[in-house]
Amino acid sequence: MDATEFRETVEAAKRTELDRLGSSQLLVALTDAELDAESVLRVAAGSEAAAYGTFSSWAEDEDHDAAREAFETVAEQEAEHYERVVAAMDHASDAAESVEAAAEADSGPMHAYLRGRDDTVSRVAGGMVGRSLVSLRTHTQIISFFVNEADEKRADLFRDLKNETKDTLERGLELLDGGRETDDDWERARTTAEYVVQLAYDDYADALGELGLNPKSVC
Template sequence: MNAAELREAVENDKRTELDRLGSSKLLVALTDAELDESTVLTAAGNSEHAAERTFSQWADDEENDRARTAFEAVAAQERDHYDRVAERLPDEFEPVDGGPMHAYLRGREDAVSRVAGGMVGRPLVSVRTHTQVINFFTNEADRTTADLFRDLKEETRAVIDDGTDLLDELCEDADDWERASATAGYVIQVAYDDYADSLTELGVDPKPLC
């Protein structure tokens, strides 16, 4: 296996979960059905903050030099993303850290699993979140904020390419590739399960209407 094959395999295996995460119901789940500008921005800010914390923690204890450098770069990018979102929130805004996906990611201890989970699985979810935020602000006729999230989406999408390139360097055998594939896929599953649970609690069916 190589990184391109891994990404294709993960996306094919988790196609249903990714499609549902890319639906308009995603913001309903993330905001507890409070679809106003402030709540959407708060959810986005919390997400960027949690990602920055995850990658910063990894950068502090990662033994592999290439992986540590990558984690430092992503942490800096996520910190910048948070700052750009927070500019649109009240000065007293305090981000909330955590969530099931980041709890799982922070439990990964080897470079292969961290790169696969944090730089492939996670951004495959994040670009879908950004798409829905873009759609929300487009519908609100807030072109400036929609353009902001278009930029964040493209920068997040680039992390997937960096992650797959790095996996080509880190994975030495079939066991490494299997672990990478399993970790990336499980990150998507955790994100989907959290999404589905949130909708179910709101009385909304996470499955699309036919």
């Protein structure tokens, strides 16, 4: 297997979940149906902080040099994303806290699972590939939200964040490809990436269910 086949395999296996995560109902679930700009930005900031917490913790104990450098880079990027999202809030001074403090908040089941990974292949596949596939859908919905709000400045912010998330995905795929993984490694990578997508989907479906909505009706 190579990186291209790996991505295609994961996306094919989780096509339904990714399609539903990419629906307009995603922000309804994430904001508990509070569809206003500040609620969307708070959710986005929390997601960036959670990712910072995951990647910074990995960077502290990762033995693989290239992966450790990648985790350090992504952690710095997520910290910057957090600061940029907070700065975009109408009441940024009230919402501002350090990314380290924000990362200590409940990060949800996906990041709880990711932070428990202790091998390089699972970390790269889960954090840089699986999570990025989910995050790209989230960014797309946030961009659409702000376009509909006629707020191009904030829409452009999330276009930038989405492009940087694409870079993270590509770097993760390159790391997997460059490591010349065995068949067992590729299988572990696939299983991990798919499980991360499933966790994100289950969390989304549970949130919709609490609102009395059925994710299966969303295409």
